[in-house]
Amino acid sequence: MNPETQTIEYKSLQKIRTGDKGFRELSTTCVALANAQGGKIYIGYDDKKKHALPGQVIEAKEINEAVTKLRGLCFNVALSATEVLTDENNSQYFIITVFPSMKSIASTSDGKFYMRFADKCEPLRSEDMMRLSEMKGCFQWEITKTRFVIADAEREKLQILSDSIRSSDRIKDHIRQMDNDELAEYYCLVDEGYLTNLGVLWLGSTKQKNWISYPITVQYIVYNANEEKVRKVEWRNEGKNPKELLMDIEKEAIELTYSYEFPSGLFRKQIRHYHPKVLRELLVNAIVHQSMTISNDIMIKVYTDRLEIRNPGGLPLGVTKDNILHARHRRNPHFIELMYALGLMEGEGSGYDLIYELNSMEAKEKPTIESSFNECVVTQHAKILKPEILPLLDYVLKNYQLKQKDFTALGIIAREQKIYATELSHELQLADDKRLRSYIGTLIKNGLVLQKGVHKGSYYIINPVLIKNAKADKIPTTLKTVEPDVLESLIIHDLKKHPHSKLSEIADRLPDVDIKEVRKLVYKLVDKKINIEGAKTNRRYSLK
Secondary structure: OOOOOOOEEEEOHHHHOOOHHHHHHHHHHHHHHHHOOOEEEEEOEOOOOOOEOOOOOOOHHHHHHHHHHHHHHEEOOEEEEOOOEEOOOOOEEEEEEEEOOOOOOOEEOOOOOEEEEOOEEEEOOOOHHHHHHHHHOOOOOOOOEEEEEOOHHHHHHHHHHHHHHHOOOOOOHHHHOOOHHHHHHHOOOEEOOEEEHHHHHHHOOHHHHHHOOOOOEEEEEEEOOOOOEEEEEEEEOOOOOHHHHHHHHHHHOHHHHOEEEEEEOOEEEEEEOOOHHHHHHHHHHHHHOOOOOOOOOEEEEEOOOEEEEEEEOOOOOOOOOOOOOOOOOOOOHHHHHHHHHOOOOOOOOOHHHHHHHHHHHOOEOOOEEEEOOOEEEEEEEOOEOOHHHHHHHHHHHHHOOOOHHHHHHHHHHHHHOEEEHHHHHHHOOOOOHHHHHHHHHHHHHOOOEEEEOOHHHOEEEEOHHHHHHOOOOOOOOOHHHOOHHHHHHHHHHHHHHOOOEOHHHHHHOOOOOOHHHHHHHHHHHEOOOEEEEOOHHHOEEEEO
16 A cells, blocks of 8 residues: 555544544544645554554444544535445455645634645644635735726737737647737736736736735846855846746846856767756746745845745745645646746646756756745756766767656666665655656666666666667766675675674775665675674674
């Protein structure tokens, strides 16, 4: 059975058999799931072993009474339950499905609010309620109607914007055939002849933008190697719409166009500090995902080794740095839809997929994310971690038709040289190893990656034949990828030279080898070829 996730929870049958205390805990889980993406609660499962307890029997009446009681303990929560289910061991359980509360905020009957974050149900603070209401559409800044009637000046801007939309290859034909007014209403720029807040952002004058809460303002600051400020540019409501603002930032940010140079055969290959598509996606995310109800600037800070972008408002509720690849929440959905139609950003939920892919294929780190209530900070480092693997990645890019997920996983495996399935799952923010198949299945099928080991010891390495074909001869030989029998011989040889050694000392003398590998082999050799001396805290090993 899969582990607990954003949408799956396991509860013992005792929760509905121990009276009010168990039901109140269950109601908390229901409210947290409803305020997030909804989910399923498996009743009758052992929370640790994730399977139904043996010999368990449930009556249908018990299910009906449990659902009825839960409905009385939750407000704005829709529930349904299955009939009695039986697993392969003839143990009985049932599943409660919690539907997401799309337009309302769920609470317990005693007025408490909770939210599901990854596999935890957390109480919401008072400052989280505005964010949650925005996410639920209880308050939608974008479509709030202003007092400004669309005038001639706005109609000229609308004509230019409409022409840009119609020329896009991302919209459907029926949208392309709309007139200007219909397009304005379709993208929520106008409501009954009045500009919305989003309409003011795209079509309004400087004076009108000063009226809404709040116009988009940006600071671009460059620092030298000593992190001293050397250049600053500001955009303070100059009448630009979001597209014009984005284009102006990219034009002004010359420091973000610097490149590294690497030899490539008879030529020199240039790799930018920040891939243009990564840079575009990070800038657009800062603009469209910011909270329009917090007065603050978007801060773009450029250091010699990294780019730091701060935007007002933290990540949307339910989205964290550990699930951002797969979570799907939008703070300003109409703004995002328009930016996507204009070809300025990727589709919903695919922006960070693209960022991860491009960073993997350039041997760079993924961006780091820090989020609080007031701001979200994304840091992208410029450094290429392992330049020696670039010829390999370039060869694959030119000779194989791979999907985005394939490139992302390949880049990580090439960078690490050897990575366990559990570690790769964590890197790709996957809840379990089974979902890895969509990332590494094609790589293994095409012989680009080799899978070795079994179960939790399963790991992946780049196929040596691929390294040879790519002529990536600068990739250093490492003990990280040696076979277990070779590593065993190295450990025995090490203990010949260094008897009475601790595990950590053996691992230190075998660079690149994971200490877990050393520990596993040493434990295997104990009593056969190795003697133990001392207690646990000071245990040492020698050859027999």
